[in-house]
Amino acid sequence: MENSEQTWGITPPISCALPTPAETHSTTLLLEELRRQNTFESATETKKRERVLLDLQRIADEFVKRVAKEKEPQNEVLIRDARGEVFTYGSYCLGVYGPGSDIDTLVTAPRYVTRDDYFKYFPSLLQEMAPKGAVTDLTAVEDAFVPIIKFEYWGISIDLIFSRIATLKQFPPHGQLNLTNNEYLRGLDDRELRSLNGTRVTREILNLVPEQSTFRLALRAIKLWAQRRAIYANIIGFPGGVVWAMMVARVCQLYPKAASSTIVTKFFQIMKSWHWPQPVQLKRMDDGPLNVRVWNPKVYKSDSYHLMPVITPAYPQMCATFNITHSTMTIIQRELERGFDLTTKIRDGKLQWKDLFDKHTFFTADHRYYLAVIATSTTKEAHKIWSGFVESKVRVLVGDLERVSSISIARPFNKGYERVHRVKNDQETEEVQNGSLAYRIQDDDSDDDSKVNKENGVEVKTENAKIENIPQAPSLGSKIYTTTHYVGLELAEGAKSLDLSYQVNTFKNMCAQWEKYQSNLNFLSIQTVKNTNLPDDVFEPGEVKPTRPLKRAAAMKRNASSEVC
Template sequence: MENGNSYLGVTQPVSIAESNEREKEVTVTLIEELRRQGTFETEDEAKMREIVLGRVAALVKKFVRTVSLSRGLSEAAAEAAGGKIFTFGSYRLGVHGPGSDIDTLCVVPKHVSREDFFDVFENMLRETDGVTEASGVPDAYVPVIKTKISGIPIDLLMARLALSSIPDDLSLQDDDLLRNLDERCVRSLNGSRVTDEMLRLVPNVGVFREALRCIKLWAQRRAIYSNVNGFLGGVAWAMLVARICQLYPNAIAGAIVSRFFIIMYQWKWPQPVLLKQIEDGPLHVRVWNPKLYPADRAHRMPIITPAYPSMCATHNVTQSTQMIMTEEFKKGSEIVEKVIMGTANWSDLFAKHNFFHKYRYYLRVIASTGSPELQIKWAGTVESRIRQLVMKLEYVDSVQLAHPFIKGFDQVSYCIGEEEVHQVAEGDISETIAKRKKEDIEGKEGSKVVYSTTFYIGLAIEPKQPGATGPRKLDISYPTTEFTKLVRMWEKYDESGMGIVVRHIKSASLPDYVFDEGERQPRSAQKRPKTGKGSKSTNTSPDVPNKKRRASNTAADATSPPLKTARNGTSPMPSGVTGNTTVEVPPPNAGLYTSNVKDPSQIKSPHLPFGENVAVATSAGAS
């Protein structure tokens, strides 16, 4: 038990009561719904994952042996050098689903370098049977090799320990293993150490897994599952669920989910979420401690990892994404209360997001290259900077909220001639280009393949001030120009082979690929009905586009310099956004989100059963 107490966590439980009969009933229906939603993998896929991991473990040992011999070690010493893999993330937590990747850490001895990992091991991967992809990203914040073996996607990290050999029974729990390691190795080790610590700190692992499966599916369906885009990633969601499990150690999954939404909606951010008391560790490096490091208070929704060195897992959260998540917590609490009362079903909780129906205006960021390998790295670089664009948009007058979508849309376009290359790089993919196949351009002069990834940001505009007349001008030139400058500062940016374009688009002009089949209304049905005299129209529905759409080009069309063609003639190099970028804005949607998160004392929301006090869980003394 934590801190010598008879309970897990940094405070006493809110309630140690057993779940009642109704909560047991809804837990059964919750698991049934999770199975209907396809969150559990098949037995065959589970076996295949074990086989693939076994092959990776053997390959890591072979890799260490190969490098050891090249360093002059004897056959016996090279064989004894070892090498071991550890899984972490959703697979280690036991909440992965079909098609999920496996986060895997490769631990190697001190004479094996990071360069060896991305040169020798990556090449060994490519030559391995069943490997269809192998792409290293050595310059990432946490360096990684992304691969796919026998259809199973795997993210491979490397940590080099200050040991001459890696025994098969090695445990990563000892903090002293972190001594004399560089920061990248510490970050790589952290994933596995945090995952193991979480499993140790929850009172019932089975209940934790069932509840976490539910929350992960909900967050994915509501499009708020993405650390890179300013929402919460898998680790943060897991720590939130683990904390609720600590507060209700005898509750089962249905009750944990119910309490999760109520408490998270009323949590007194930026009060941190802690699974255990955080103190300075043996290395005497910076860890999260609000008394020693008050600057960490700048984090909007701090969720602190439990393994040393502790860090904030939610440093990417922005004002906009916090508002979005708070609103989703509120909606979730209302639905789950109805489920408990028997007036709603669990399937209602997992309803798909309405992101592409919610706003009248969107920004789309298009990253393009002429190479599939290069596109992975370039699109990933652009995506990692989207959050910076969102934060800059938040400072624009009249922008109430900038809502990034959690993933980009990849496309491969087969073009004939420079004009089509330019069109695709700008996001204007005609029906002719969209239908064209690879064989249609083979042997044709001037034919090129363009790989593009498009990211979307929804813009919620503040209501027009009383008495204001005519359209308003929304100037987004500064944030978009600064963003394009920022991504071009990437050390591997090549103007001749990489394109980056920011464009404004109206909801009616969104491409079909962002919608599921049958989800989009016919174009004619998207217009709002005319309102006669005496009819009421508050113009507040986020799902209904405004009737008075004005013909306008993209956010940068009026002032962008002309497009340029790549000097080597192999891939597009669209120009970015410059000049005085303006968008005409008719009366906006009102009431999409509140401009500030409400004081929890003023929130009217469902109450916890058994007369429990939510304030106990969210007070200043209870993290």
């Protein structure tokens, strides 16, 4: 009996047809291309990940046991059976990780273990119990939105978060704790709820797709496509990994028996025509045990402003795409249209799968004008904090730019460029703060980012915008750290000039009012850059940097030709 209509998703499937031989062959070709694109890691590297997780489980058990000994030293049974449970989430849990991928990891513990205990014991236990030299770059961030310990273990990047389970004083044997049980959310604070959410959402996604292997291969393809097209970065205003996963999962529900190649093709066909802001949902909204907010645009006005809502399937349901702006939505839709055209031609045999994964042209062809948002710090540690904050606010600047009548699109690039510079005096320091790469500690002959001033009838003015009531940063010493985020501008038709001084000053003042901003450590500059003045390091080997039209040279050549005649 066919039960797909009742089983998968909130609507009946569009088709339950089995793959044709041509679709099966196309899936084989897709798999071969993804292997050529190096999206799969070796079996040896995968085994190393598994060993790392086993080590983390061993350390988590010892962590809980030590807390039990400290808090109830007379309770022998509690101490004997004390254990934690390590879960993964994100790409590793979904089974779509590749070379260099990090492992998003969650440590859970019984109710008597607190977050303070986690940060008191776990970092030192990592150093104590891991093999010598295995753990490097250990950083604990207790006051983050989701408190986290970051480190590398045998060269694999680990993001380790924590939550207790307030309803359990003793955990069941390993492998038997099911975090999708809503009862485990009782008694937790907001940070603990956020920590549990990643694993709960990832597990729900896997439970809600008809065929996990089909889903995983299709998701690998969509992730690679989104990364190559520079539309993969939640913090900047594009979908992140979990959003692309939910969108692919929804297509799998609509075609429960299709091959992965068909899912990829149907993904573009369906998502390019999706009736936003109708939400993408994998299941109907759950009721839960908590008095917490769940996504509901009929009740919460702010939820109705979400442009492309994709709703997490685990309670409490939330919109995972609240960061998307009008500009990033426009870019996503353009790319979905492009992807549909390409996959249609691939299906018809006119193109190959490799054509879907061509790299973006953000720097080489897409824009004439850019804003460079340059976060500067005096120390490496200060820069991690400051640049991370500025990155999280770039989407706010994009939103302000979108409201300028002369701007059609403000498109942020999906990653920042980190650079280190060495300077000798205040003048060189100021030059670096304002975009110069002349003192970068690498072989780099790039010219300074320069101001756009009345070129081709369009004037862009931001460089001289001043930030008021903020102390001038003193000399930054011999070494300076910068991270630059680029925002590509598309001007509205007929635009002749563009004064962004107000938007720039507003953004700089907002960042400078952050409670952790320190004028002696941090600096923020926003400069305009023409495409011909972009630094060399944003171009990869084989890419051609835009050049200024050689009008004068062409005219001289014509004149010489006429003289010869």
